[in-house]
Amino acid sequence: MNRNQVLPQVELSTTPDALRKVDFCASHPYKGGGFLEISMLPRIAQDVSKIEFGDGFHWKLDTHFEDVHGGEPRQIVDLELNGRLHKVCQRCLKDCSLDLVEKRQFIMVPTETEADEHPIEDDYREPLVASQQFDLLEAIEDEILLSLPLIPKHPEGTCEPHASSFGDSMGELEAPEKPKNPFNILKDIKKI
Numbered sequence: 001m002n003r004n005q006v007l008p009q010v011e012l013s014t015t016p017d018a019l020r021k022v023d024f025c026a027s028h029p030y031k032g033g034g035f036l037e038i039s040m041l042p043r044i045a046q047d048v049s050k051i052e053f054g055d056g057f058h059w060k061l062d063t064h065f066e067d068v069h070g071g072e073p074r075q076i077v078d079l080e081l082n083g084r085l086h087k088v089c090q091r092c093l094k095d096c097s098l099d100l101v102e103k104r105q106f107i108m109v110p111t112e113t114e115a116d117e118h119p120i121e122d123d124y125r126e127p128l129v130a131s132q133q134f135d136l137l138e139a140i141e142d143e144i145l146l147s148l149p150l151i152p153k154h155p156e157g158t159c160e161p162h163a164s165s166f167g168d169s170m171g172e173l174e175a176p177e178k179p180k181n182p183f184n185i186l187k188d189i190k191k192i
């Protein structure tokens with residue numbers, strides 16, 4: 001069975017309310033895209049240093065069904081993110097613009113158990129549990145949060161001069177790039 005040949009893609013409604021309840025149990029694939037302002041992403045909004053015109057995230061989503069042996073076809077979700085936000089640079093403590101370009105692929109599975117059983121070596125396809133009111137906005141926000149550097153910094157050598165109260169010696173003693181955030185540990189495990 002190939003549902004792609006049966007049902008056309010449905011255009012997603014892009015209001016935040018609609019994105020909070022997308023029916024991923026429906027048998028048709030989706031496509032859609034839009035722009036999310038920082039204010040529409042509550043967990044990100046509380047952590048930015050300022051909001052400049054143009055800050056936010058363009059997103060593009062495209063799904064299709066793929067046959068899996070011995071079961072119902074699974075919906076595959078391709079998500080593209082492209083955007084910018086501002087955080088405090090941890091070197092000079094000034095605002096720092098962070099650009100983000102990400103491509104992710106997910107596989108919709110019917111149960112939490114199946115998500116847990118998803119092979120961990122599959123590092124390019126993350127399982128999500130489908131529901132009739134799937135919070136796509138939250139999933140997009142999750143991906144942005146996972147993609148951001150844990151220690152935001154200006155690119156090497158571009159910090160504002162005279163802004164640091166730590167002196168030059170601190171340059172040698174910067175915190176490691178990857179502190180022990182459980183999400184990143186999980187991601188690192190998946191990459192092995």
Ligand SMILES: [Zn+2]
Binds near residue numbers: 090093094153
């Ligand atoms: Zn800086």
